[in-house]
Amino acid sequence: xxxxxxxxxxxxxxTWTELDEILTRMEAAPYRRLTLEExxxxxxxxxxxxxxxxxxxxxxxxxxxxxxxESLTARAYGEIHETRQRRTRFRPWQWxxxxxxxxxxxxxxxxxxxxxxxxxxxxxxxxxxALDDEAKEAIxxxxxxKHLGDPAKRVADEEKAKHDRLAGSHSTFASQLMTNNxxxxxxxxxxxMTFGIGTILLLFYNGVILGLVGIDYIxxxxxVFLLGWxxxxxxxxxPAVLIAGQGGLVLGKALIGRGDRAPLADRLRxxxxxxxxxxxxxxxxxxxxxxVESFFSQYHQPVVPxxxxxxFGCAEFAVLVWFLGSKREAVQEEAP
Amino acid sequence: xxxxxRLRTPEGIVFSYQLAGPISRCMAWGIDLVMISAIHTGVNFxxxxxxxxxxxxxxxxxxxxxFVISIGYGVATEWAFRGxxxxxxxxxxxxxDAQGLRLQFHQILMRNLLRFADLLPAxxxxxxxxxxxxxxxxxxxDLAANTVVIHIPKHLEPDLENLLAGKFNSLRQYPxxxxxxxxxxxxxxxxxxxxxxxxxxxxxxxxxxxxxxxLAEHFKEIVTFPPEAVEAMPDEQYIHNVADILFRTRGGSxxxxxxxxxxxxxxxxxx
Numbered sequence: 001x002x003x004x005x006x007x008x009x010x011x012x013x014x015t016w017t018e019l020d021e022i023l024t025r026m027e028a029a030p031y032r033r034l035t036l037e038e039x040x041x042x043x044x045x046x047x048x049x050x051x052x053x054x055x056x057x058x059x060x061x062x063x064x065x066x067x068x069x070e071s072l073t074a075r076a077y078g079e080i081h082e083t084r085q086r087r088t089r090f091r092p093w094q095w096x097x098x099x100x101x102x103x104x105x106x107x108x109x110x111x112x113x114x115x116x117x118x119x120x121x122x123x124x125x126x127x128x129x130a131l132d133d134e135a136k137e138a139i140x141x142x143x144x145x146k147h148l149g150d151p152a153k154r155v156a157d158e159e160k161a162k163h164d165r166l167a168g169s170h171s172t173f174a175s176q177l178m179t180n181n182x183x184x185x186x187x188x189x190x191x192x193m194t195f196g197i198g199t200i201l202l203l204f205y206n207g208v209i210l211g212l213v214g215i216d217y218i219x220x221x222x223x224v225f226l227l228g229w230x231x232x233x234x235x236x237x238x239p240a241v242l243i244a245g246q247g248g249l250v251l252g253k254a255l256i257g258r259g260d261r262a263p264l265a266d267r268l269r270x271x272x273x274x275x276x277x278x279x280x281x282x283x284x285x286x287x288x289x290x291x292v293e294s295f296f297s298q299y300h301q302p303v304v305p306x307x308x309x310x311x312f313g314c315a316e317f318a319v320l321v322w323f324l325g326s327k328r329e330a331v332q333e334e335a336p
Numbered sequence: 337x338x339x340x341x342r343l344r345t346p347e348g349i350v351f352s353y354q355l356a357g358p359i360s361r362c363m364a365w366g367i368d369l370v371m372i373s374a375i376h377t378g379v380n381f382x383x384x385x386x387x388x389x390x391x392x393x394x395x396x397x398x399x400x401x402x403f404v405i406s407i408g409y410g411v412a413t414e415w416a417f418r419g420x421x422x423x424x425x426x427x428x429x430x431x432x433d434a435q436g437l438r439l440q441f442h443q444i445l446m447r448n449l450l451r452f453a454d455l456l457p458a459x460x461x462x463x464x465x466x467x468x469x470x471x472x473x474x475x476x477x478d479l480a481a482n483t484v485v486i487h488i489p490k491h492l493e494p495d496l497e498n499l500l501a502g503k504f505n506s507l508r509q510y511p512x513x514x515x516x517x518x519x520x521x522x523x524x525x526x527x528x529x530x531x532x533x534x535x536x537x538x539x540x541x542x543x544x545x546x547x548x549x550x551l552a553e554h555f556k557e558i559v560t561f562p563p564e565a566v567e568a569m570p571d572e573q574y575i576h577n578v579a580d581i582l583f584r585t586r587g588g589s590x591x592x593x594x595x596x597x598x599x600x601x602x603x604x605x606x607x
Binding site: 027047050051053054066067070073074077078079081082090168169170171172174175176178179182183186187189190191192193194198251255264265268269272273275276277279280 | 343345346347348349351390391392393395396397399400403407418433434435436437438441442443445446449450451452453476477479480481482489523
């Protein structure tokens with residue numbers, strides 16, 4: 001096709017400018033919705049610019065013009081053919097209170113698997129410490145070194161302590177706990193991209209440590225201390241890691257795609273929102289767990305009675321079960 | 337790995353993006369690491385001031401801020417600058433949806449959080465290998481988020497007036513063939529001819545002769561001019577004349593694309 005380029009540019013430029021202006025407005029205010037007339041006009045301009053690009057595409061001497069029209073078409077294409085839910089203004093409370101529990105329930109199968117893998121790890125760790133005295137030293141990482149000795153001796157030391165060991169460093173300790181646990185949780189999700197194998201190993205290892213420490217204290221007759229120390233933060237922290245594992249397993253399942261004929265990209269696209277909501281919720285839970293662990297869990301009897309700590313942990317767990325388990329209605333955004 | 341991502345709209349329009357390779361992406365990440373360090377240094381300076389009041393709180397703030405900055409930097413900048421971090425902007429790279437759709441926040445979040453898997457076992461080894469073996473040069477984070485990283489080409493237009501002016505172009509005596517050449521030659525072929533002319537001084541004499549010979553042969557297949565028009569014309573001169581036809585109008589000037597349009601093109605590409 002041979003076209004009169006100067007005339008073509010002169011006649012079509014207003015269309016390009018108008019589409020460019022609409023796109024710029026849409027990009028600057030992504031939450032604004034177009035009226036029916038605006039949407040019709042936008043669609044008309046997109047088709048017209050697409051046609052112009054088709055006409056100019058074989059015209060070798062205008063690479064800059066072609067780039068401009070390609071860029072315009074690509075931007076409009078992204079807006080017109082987007083079929084996912086339109087972006088709404090981010091409401092932190094609605095996201096945490098409604099979307100996070102909803103995503104959790106939607107992917108409850110992966111959560112159950114996450115719990116099973118962790119329980120298998122707990123059983124393995126429990127058997128290891130019960131049957132082999134050297135298991136603790138062989139398995140526990142450096143950060144758990146205070147649990148290497150006799151649990152009864154540690155309990156006695158904690159209860160005799162006259163000074164607050166963390167005095168002047170509670171905030172630092174809390175921030176270390178938060179960043180470490182959130183980092184582990186992000187890894188649990190990210191390792192889902194190893195077809196879930198990395199996530200399974202991480203959950204299993206987490207379970208092994210939990211079983212190892214827990215059974216060690218129980219066998220030493222320190223069950224009450226264990227519950228008083230672990231429950232206040234553990235009832236949030238452990239489920240948080242399990243939910244992170246849930247996210248990783250959801251990702252792994254989408255990657256494997258067993259029983260789902262949709263293309264890989266579609267499968268990953270379908271679960272992406274839920275996985276990111278889960279990890280966001282996990283981060284909030286771990287901030288709370290970090291604060292509780294640093295400012296509450298580290299105080300033992302006689303400073304804080306064990307029954308109070310256990311009751312606090314049970315109350316937290318009840319709230320967590322209600323929070324994640326009960327269905328809530330999302331507030332619908334009003335159309336402008 | 338393909339070097340190009342081609343998208344076809346339902347209207348039948350095809351456009352392509354040049355995919356970024358692991359090296360340029362690695363360089364962009366290097367720049368971003370410097371940025372993260374700089375921001376953290378600035379925040380640490382504030383923490384030092386807070387330390388005068390509470391050392392514990394200042395240390396906690398420093399620790400949390402480093403964690404948030406190192407993870408949140410990529411998320412925040414890619415969201416704010418429509419798929420570009422500072423490093424990507426510097427190297428003209430951009431993250432985009434693999435289907436050309438609007439980039440969503442959870443995609444940006446996912447590709448940045450899944451960096452942990454790409455970093456394994458060290459030095460981005462998994463991510464780098466994934467980039468090399470996947471069809472669209474995607475690391476694991478990109479695969480999960482359904483995103484790609486593209487390279488935004490820079491159209492540096494040579495001074496056509498100086499490059500092409502000054503010589504009689506015998507091919508212009510055949511307007512119908514001239515029009516046919518402009519119609520049939522693709523943009524890539526036109527750019528190839530122009531680049532050959534721009535860079536001819538850098539070529540070895542033998543390579544220069546061979547290159548222009550091959551180019552002339554190729555363009556002669558596209559449109560055949562009468563023998564009298566090309567008689568005794570060296571291949572290099574033939575390509576010069578072809579580029580003159582493809583890039584300049586009859587009056588001897590470049591086609592009037594208008595400064596406004598060109599400016600818009602640059603702005604659109606920069607977005």
